[in-house]
Amino acid sequence: MEKYQLTLNNIWKYVKEVFGDVEVAYLPPHGNNIRSTYGREYERTLRLADSLRQLGIGPGDKVATMDWNTIWHFELYWAVPGMGAVLHPLNVRLAPEDLVYIVNHAQDKALIYHRDFAPLVEKLKPHLKSVKVYIQISDGQGAATRDPEIEDVIRQGEPKPFPEISEDSVATIGYTSGTTGRPKGAYFTHRALTLHTLVSAVAFAGYRGFARPECAEHLCTFLQLVPMFHVHGWGTPWTFALLGWRQVYPGRFDPNHVVKLIAEEKVKSLAGVPTMLYMLLTAPDLHKYIEKIREIRPIFTVGGAALPKELARKASEAGFIPRVGYGMTETAPILTLGFFRHTEEMPRDLDEYYSLLTATGLPIPLVDLMVVDENLNPVPRDGKSIGEIVVRAPWVTPEYLGDLEKTKEAWRGGWFHTGDVAVWLPDGRVRIVDRAKDVIKSGGEWISSLQLEDLISTHPAVAQVAVIGVPHEKWGERPVAVVVLKPGATATEQDIIKHLEKFVEAGKIPKWWLPDKIIFTNQLPLTGTGKIDKKILKEQYKDVLR
Template sequence: MGGTDPTLRPFLWRAAKMYPDTEIVSRTGRGIERYDYAEFEDRTGKLANALDSAGVASGDRVATFCWNHHRHFETYFGVPNSGAQLHTINPLLPDHHIEYIVENADDRLIFVDPSLVEKLEGPADSEAFEAVEQFVVMGEEVPDTSLEPITDYESFVGDESTEYDWPDLSADTKAGMCYTSGTTGKPKGVEYTQQMLWSHTMATLTPQGLEFDESDVIMPVVPMFHVNAWGMPYSATAAGAKHVYPGPAPEPADLATLIEEEGVTFTAGVPTVWLGLLEYLDENDADLSSLETIVIGGSAAPEAVIRRFDEEYDVDVLHAWGMTETAPIGSVSHLKAGMEDWDADARYEKRGKQGLIVPGLEFKVVEDDGNEVPWNGEDFGELYIRGPWVTQSYFERPEANEEEFEDGWLKTGDVVTVDTDGYIKIVDRAKDVIKSGGEWISSLELENALMAHDDVSEATVIGVPHERWQERPVAFVVPVEGADEEALREEILADIEAEYPRWWTPDELVFIDEVPKTATGKFDKKVLREEYSDESLVEGRVPEEAAPDEE
C-alpha cells in the first residue's frame, strides 16, 4: 500500500507553508495578542522540544486546564505531533471529578491558566495528582501558589530550538483525550487517535460539514477543553483560515467587539451564548456585517434564535449535533438543494433539526425491541452511530462499554426521529423524555416553544412525579428583565395549548433567576430533578377527556 498514515502534522505544515502571514489572534488578560502561522509553527517546535526536555515521552499524557487562547492552541499541535497525548480538562468540573480525571488519565504534566491556578490547587493537593511531575502556567510569570514544581510557559519554551524532528506517527497513535461531563456518574474518558482527528477534520471541511476555507475568520466560543472546541482549531488550521480566540469568560460585549474588529465570519457555541449576544444587541450597537455563520450545538437551538439572526442580522445559524464520543461533529442541518426556495416557515422547521449525517458516518434508529424505526418524521427510537471518528470504547471503563456499545455501534442515548429527507431530529435525551399516562412528552420541544416567547430568556422542562400519570411536565422559566410575570404565564401556557395536545401543557410554570447549567454550559436538569424529587408541583391540570391513555 502507498501513502503515509493520516495524522495532524500535515495540517500544520500546510498552514505554515501556504499561509505564513495569516493571523492567530487571542484575547488575553494583557489585551489582544497576535502572530501568524509562520511564528505559530516555530513556537510549536519549541514546545515539542520543551516537552522532550521535560522528560515527556511518546504515549505520555499532557493535560491542559485552560481557556481559549493562542498558547492553548499551540498544545493542540505541539503535544500530539510529538507523540504524546493531549488531555483537555474541563476546569468547571467539581474538584472530585478533576481528581478522578487526572488520576485516571495518569497525567504527567499540566498546563494551567493564571486565572485557574487557584481552582487547581484544591484537587492538586491530593494523592490523585501523584503522577504529575510539572505544572506550567500559561503566561510569562508564576503567581503565588502551592502548586509545585511550577514554571511559566514562556520560560518553559524560551531557550528551545524552533526546529524539531517530528516523528513518523502511526494512524492509531493516541493523540487526544476528553472526558464526558459526568452528570450521571463518574466522567468517562474518550481517546482520539491521530486517524480519528484527521478523519473528523477532513469531514468538517466538506460542504456537508462546516465548509471552512482560507478566507474565513474563525472564532471558537465553544471551550477548547470541550471536545477540542468541536474540532475547529484543527479544521481552521487545515483550511489556512485566520483564528480568533476569545479568551477567558468572554461576555457578549467581548464577542461583539471581536466579531466587529477582527472580521469574524464563522463562530460556534452553545445556545446560551447566542441568546446572551442577542440580548446585548437589543441594547447596544455592533457591526456584525462580517459574520456569515454561527454553529449551535450542545443542546437544541430555539427556532426563534435561528430566525432572529437570519432576519435581523443576515447570519445563518447551522444546527449541529455531536458528542464527546463522536469527536464531536455527527450531523449538520444544511438545507438540501432546492430547499432554499421553500417558504420561510418550512426552511426554519428544517434548519431547527439536528440535520443530515456528515459524510463518513452511518446511523440507525432503534426501538426498545431492537427493530429500526421508519424514516417518517414521527416514529422515534434511540440513535445508534458508527464511523472512523466514533469511539469504540471508554478508557478503562469495561462496565460502560458493555452498556453503551453494541456490535460496533455507539448507543448515543438520544431519542430521535428521522424524516423522509433524512434529517435527524432529537426528540429528547432518553433520560429527559417525560412519560405521562403511558405516552411520551418531549421536554425539548416544550423548551423550544417556551423560548420562542420574546419575554423568555431561558427555559427548561422536567418531569415531576405524579401519583396518577407517573410524570407530568413542569416548566422553569427565566423571564427577561421587567417582564410582567403573570401576563407572561398566561401567554406562554396559551401558546403551548394552541400548538400541542392539552396533556403536553406543563402543570406548573415556575419563574427562576437562572437555569442551572452543567460544566459545559448545557441546562442541568439533574439539579432541578433532585430538588423536586420528593414533592410534586403538579395539581392535575390535565382534564380526563384530554389525558393520554393509561398503561
C-alpha cells in the same frame, strides 16, 4: 508500498507550508494581544514539544490542560499530539472532586494551567497522584505560582522536527461531564481526528448553508468561541487551520468582548452552545456593533443542545446566520450538520423555514447514522416515530477507558448508542426530541421536553426555559417548566399556560402535554459545558407536585 500515516502532524506541516503567512490572533478581554501566523506557530509548537521532552514527557504520556481559548492552548493542540504524547483538556467548569478523579483516572503526567486556575491547582496538587510536571500560563500578567512559565519553557526548546508516529497512536482523551455518575473517559487516535478534520473541512467549505463563497476569493476569519476544553473545541482549531482561514482566540468568554471582536475583526464564522448565543444577543454592548454584525452576517453554528426556533429568529434579526450541528464527547464530536442540499428549495413559510433550520441535520460524510427502536430496527422516516440515534464513524471512540461494562452497553449491536431520542424525517434529516434521560414518560407515553421548551420560549416575556419531568403519583412523571423572564418583563403561570394552549388548538401538541406547574426563577443552573443542568433542577423540584 509504505503506508502514509494519517496524523495531525501531516495536517500541521501542510498548513505551515501553504498558509504560513496567515494570521492567528489572540485578543483577550484584558488586552494582552498577540498577533502571530501559522508559520510562527509551527516553529513554536516544535520548540514546545522539545521542551516537554526535556521535562520528561514522552510518547503515550498524558498532558492535561486547564486553559481558556488562548494561543497557548492552540499551540498545545498541535504540540502534544505532535510529539506522540496525549492531549487531555480538562473541563474547568467541573467540580474539584471530579477534576481529581479525572486526572488520577487518566494518569496525567503533566498539567499545564492558566494563571486564573492557579488557586484551584494549588488545592488539587496534594490529591493528584500521577502529575510530575506543572507548567503555568501567565498570559502576560505575571507569574501566579513558582511553577515554570510556558514562555520560558518554549524558549528552552529547539525547533526539532516532530517524530514519525503511527496514525493508530492515541492523540487525545476527553471525559464526559458526568451528568449520570462518574465522568467517563473517551480516547481518539490521530487517524480518527485527521479524518474528522478532513471531513469537517469539506462540510464547512462546500456545503450549502455553511460555505462562504466570498472566502474562496479573500481571507475570512473564524472566532474560536467554543471552549477548547469541550470536545476538542468541536475540532475547529484543526479544521479552520486546514482551510487556511484566519483564526481569532478571544480568551475567557465575555459577551461584550465577543460582539466587539465579531464586528472589529470581521468574523465570518463561530460556534457555541445556545446559552452562549443567548448571552451574545442580550449583551449590553450589542447595540454598539449590531449594524456592523448585520453587514458581516456571521454564521453561528449551535451545538451541545437544541436550538429553539425563537432563539434562531432572534439571532437572524441581530444579523447572525444560525446553523445547527450535533455530536457528543464520545464522537469527537461532529456527526451531523444542518446544511441544505443544493437541489432543495427553502420553505417560504417562516415557521416551516425555522423548523427546517433547527432540525438536527444530515450526517456528514463517513457517518453511518440510524434512528432505531429498542430492537435496533430502523424506525419509519415519517417524522413521527420516535427512536434512539445510533452511529458508526471512524472518529467515534472505541471504548471507555477502564470501563468494559459501559463500553459494552454503549456499543451493543455493533452501533454506538448516543442516548438521544429523535424522529427520522422523510428527507433523511433527524430531529432530536430529547435526551433519553430527559424525555418525560407520563402515563406510559413520551413527552418531549425540548418541544415544550421551544414553544414556551416564543412567549415575549420568556428569556430562558427548562422543562423537566417531576415524579407524579398517578402518571409516573409530569412536565414542570422552570422559566427565567426577560429583564423588566412580567408573566404569570396562567399567561404561560394560555400561550401553550394556542399550540394545543393549532394541533402542534396534545393538551395532556401542558405542564402541571410553571416555576419562575432568576437563573438556571448550567453544566460545565454551558448547557442547562436538568439534573440539578430535577433534584431541586422533585417534590413540587406532591
